[in-house]
Amino acid sequence: MSDFVIQATNLHRSYRIGKKSIEVLHGIDLAIKRGERIFLCGPSGAGKSTLLYTLAGLERPEQGSIHIDGTDLYSLGPKKQAAFRNAKIGYIFQNYMLLPELTALENVLVPGAIGGHDASEAALAALTRVGLADRAEHLPAELSGGEQQRVAIARALVNHPPVLFADEPTGNLDSRNSKEVMDLLLGLAAESGTTLVVVTHDENLATRGDRRLVIKDGTITEASSLETGPVPA
Numbered sequence: 001m002s003d004f005v006i007q008a009t010n011l012h013r014s015y016r017i018g019k020k021s022i023e024v025l026h027g028i029d030l031a032i033k034r035g036e037r038i039f040l041c042g043p044s045g046a047g048k049s050t051l052l053y054t055l056a057g058l059e060r061p062e063q064g065s066i067h068i069d070g071t072d073l074y075s076l077g078p079k080k081q082a083a084f085r086n087a088k089i090g091y092i093f094q095n096y097m098l099l100p101e102l103t104a105l106e107n108v109l110v111p112g113a114i115g116g117h118d119a120s121e122a123a124l125a126a127l128t129r130v131g132l133a134d135r136a137e138h139l140p141a142e143l144s145g146g147e148q149q150r151v152a153i154a155r156a157l158v159n160h161p162p163v164l165f166a167d168e169p170t171g172n173l174d175s176r177n178s179k180e181v182m183d184l185l186l187g188l189a190a191e192s193g194t195t196l197v198v199v200t201h202d203e204n205l206a207t208r209g210d211r212r213l214v215i216k217d218g219t220i221t222e223a224s225s226l227e228t229g230p231v232p233a
């Protein structure tokens with residue numbers, strides 16, 4: 001088994017608006033080891049979300065390849081890729097993205113249902129692990145922002161994916177809830193050996209990982225080696 005659970009090679013992604021094309025990812029190479037906790041920073045509009053979407057299989061690059069846990073993500077057909085993502089990749093959004101008509105428990109049951117298995121016990125265990133067993137029957141609208149994000153964390157981890165992506169997971173939370181959610185995320189990832197890639201604007205937060213990467217002008221630089229150029233794959 002390769003040491004690297006995420007391997008990206010020569011990623012290119014641009015957006016076309018009218019006649020104009022902007023290249024957001026300009027030949028990005030990235031290699032992330034199993035269990036590493038990476039914080040991804042960079043100015044607004046630099047392409048952090050685009051990179052995360054691309055790594056997670058949500059946005060196909062125009063060029064380049066991504067291997068997650070040894071599988072070439074974009075070589076899979078749509079159905080296989082969706083099943084692969086459901087089993088291997090957890091994703092947490094800034095605005096939680098819970099299904100509003102489902103209870104907390106039902107939201108955490110969704111990945112199991114997509115995978116075609118009954119995950120009731122695992123879902124309740126995951127909710128318990130994020131401290132929300134007593135809110136299992138609440139709808140998202142009946143939960144605070146911090147609680148909703150904890151439900152989203154339970155949902156992202158219920159299938160025990162080797163890789164977890166989080167896009168500004170504390171961006172909508174006050175400082176106390178931000179700390180709680182980030183402690184939980186880092187703690188759960190460490191417990192299960194999950195590889196974590198977190199996008200953040202918060203420079204203080206970004207010191208809590210194993211590495212801090214900065215995306216700027218379409219390329220990635222490791223913060224500790226900013227003067228020495230791009231990180232080799």
Ligand SMILES: Nc1ncnc2c1ncn2[C@@H]1O[C@H](COP(=O)(O)OP(=O)(O)OP(=O)(O)O)[C@@H](O)[C@H]1O
Pocket residue numbers: 015016017022024042043044045046047048049050051
């Ligand atoms: N669907 C789209 N169509 C056109 N342009 C887009 C699209 N999505 C993103 N962009 C552009 O691509 C660039 C990168 O966007 P992205 O959201 O990845 O940046 P970001 O670093 O996550 O920004 P922020 O920190 O503000 O959330 C921006 O200039 C944005 O306007």
